[in-house]
Amino acid sequence: MLAQLEQALAEEDPKFASSMEGTRRGGPTRLRWIIGVTGVVVGLGLVLVGINTTMWVGAAGFAVMVAAVAFSLTPPRRGKLAVVRDDGTAGPAGSGRRQKSGSGFMDKLDDRWDRRGRDGWS
Template identity: 55%
Template structure:
């Protein structure tokens, strides 16, 4: 059974909180997709270094500017290979004792019904209600 949009957002928030709390453990738990993406970045970086090296060698035989462009390509390829990909992370909030989430100033606002300002239920109460509704369905 697929997750609803709100459940996917909650799961994403929990993943981000885990990553913020224990990045070493979170990096060990990343799936094969993340490793494949990292491997792809390294391969692209290596190809970029080879292209830059070829430009540097051509630059030694022709003009200095070609060599300078080659060096810039090498630096950019190495930086690309060693930096992790950017992910659109939402600003993490702090969970209050009553279950509400306090977000930092300027952070993205929550989406959907659960994030509306007029909601009188706390986060935990909404989760409990949703759990009860699911249990009653089956």
């Protein structure tokens, strides 16, 4: 029953379903934290070596520290939500229909033009 509800949600609103997939309260994973801390330590070591040698080594160390912190704080990428269809095939949610990119100015103009043609305006 729960699988059917999940499948119906994925078919109706695939954007919402994919945003809800794999959510957890912990934030970044433990491996990302370990890589981040290691990167900060290595970058700090390069900054200290750069003080004694050349400025470029210190700049590279600072760049390593910034990249490590950015990597550890960004959430991991998630896979696409798959939907099992009635005929038994599996595929990404919402693959059969076209998604609008947003409600921008051009989309609104297109909608107004379509409504104008349907309603018989001249």
